[in-house]
Amino acid sequence: MVVKSTALRIYGKEDMRVENVVLPEIKDDEILAEVISDSMCMSSWKLAKEGEDHKKTPKDLKNNPVMVGHEFSGKILKVGPKWSNRFHAGQNFVIQPNLARDDTPFVPGYSYPYIGGDATKIIIPNEVMELGCLIPFNGDSYYEGSLCEPVSCVIAAFNAQFHLIPHSYKHKMGIKPNGNMLIIGGTGPMGLLAIDYALHADTKPKQLIVTDIDQDKLNRAQHLYPSKEVDIQFINTKDLTIEEQENILKTKTNGQGFDDTFLMISVVPLAKMAAKLLNEDGCLNQFAGPIKKDFTVPINLYDVHYNFTHLVGTSGGNAENESQAAKLIADHRLNVAKVITHVLGLNAAAETTLSQPNIGGGKKVVYTHKNFDRIELAKVDPNTELGKILSKHDGLWSHEAEQWIMNNMPDIDE
Structure with a gap:
């Protein structure tokens, strides 16, 4: 045939x-x-x-x-x-x-x-x-199935985060429970999926800060993703210098810094700022795939050595992540x-x-x-x-x- x-x-x-x-x-x-x-x-x-x-x-x-x-x-x-x-x-x-x-x-x-x-x-x-x-896939609609792959990328990124188990050099994988989370450039589709997952996964941050330079997108995200469990805030950084952004974001955590940061855009000054804003034992995820193969950012290795900060990157999910995404979506958690x-x-x-x-x-x-x-x-x-x-x-x-x-x-x- x-x-x-x-x-x-x-x-x-x-x-x-x-x-x-x-x-x-x-x-x-x-x-x-x-x-x-x-x-x-x-x-x-x-x-x-x-x-x-x-x-x-x-x-x-x-x-x-x-x-x-x-x-x-x-x-x-x-x-x-x-x-x-x-x-x-x-x-x-x-x-x-x-x-x-x-x-x-x-x-x-x-x-x-x-x-x-x-x-x-x-x-x-x-x-x-x-x-x-x-x-x-047991969801209600085919468009939901199509979004399983992007959600699997978010799940992979969250799973790739890691933090020290106290008084050891062993690591626990995943975001820090009840920690401070920052999503930079977070109103694109992948940023929104990351917000959704952060608010509805089993392990949640205590505070979630989302930045972007488009107020309409920020307003839409704030409307779409309210939360009674997580303190979520949206900040427009369009007219702010890097120093001003850094000061505002530090204030949001009372000077502590962020435990988990996801960089949704590949911009050198923002990447440098993201690394500086990490809390002790904080983890920075370069989520966005750089277009340029020589995308290079200075990182403070003093913080890596003495403050145990971490840097990870993820590119896509795997079959396990896809299965997790399919179940979360079919169960209407996302x-x-x-x-x-x-x-x-x-x-x-x-x-x-x-x-x-x-x-x-x-x-x-x-x-x-x-x-x-x-x-x-x-x-x-x-x-x-x-x-x-x-x-x-x-x-x-x-x-x-x-x-x-x-x-x-x-x-x-x-």
Whole structure:
């Protein structure tokens, strides 16, 4: 049986095309699936800019294009005999694209001809199942499944923090319970997910300070993430010098400093400030992936030696983090709809991927089987059907809104 897919594929730098693809018959150790939704990541923009120079892509993209998109959710269609005791047709799934293989950097959404999030149908290769990266999803909506991967990145970052066990040189992993936490540049989609996780995970800080330079974004974050358990404050640093920022942030902790700091942007002065503001035994996480390979920041090694400050970095999550994210979202402990600002059909995926920095906002969710131009949720006419649905949910995306898209938007040709 011939299986056709419509997919966004990359052929080189800024050369992305939505086109029809004929999939081969699956092997005994593979799975055929359909993707329903994919949320866009700035990593896909970096992929589009770098093309074959990206470390995760094959070198001959011109003749061997790959499917793009790595934050996706969908339904299994057919299971090869090897995996029939673990998975079944009709099962909803998410994928952890970070396969963490020693033999190759290749991962879904960057490296394979037949698996990526911006596609109607895909073939899931054996290694995804072998490495535990195909994960059943029991949430209410496919957009929730698509946000499991970004949440897994946040969980990985929080788990990577570490602090000394008193009177020893042994470490306890994770953020400090009831500590002071700082998120710098925290109103982007990943910052918002970090706020959500900090407020609703089992281990919480006592105080959470979030900084940014956009007052509208800060106001929105303050509205979306109230808390009765954590003292959360939002600070606009747009017109403040580094010295002024440092003084204000010190005051917020009564001069103690921060136990856990997450740097959501790669800016040298802010990184230097973040390190200076660490409490004794504090841990700084360089969460944002620097674009420049020579991103270098002076760090005070006196503090590292005598005050036991720590520096860590995380890039993506793993299968365990993805499973944790899937359960938290399915159990409604996190509301990932809060970070979605745009939805679109597969036809608009190439232009949107390439334009992400200019578009701004939060997560853009692609409904892969649909053909419609990008919609900015904040600008939807409240008198339309979709506008009325959004109004019912405080302007947020929802299961009801997703179903409206599925039932009313035209299908894309396959």
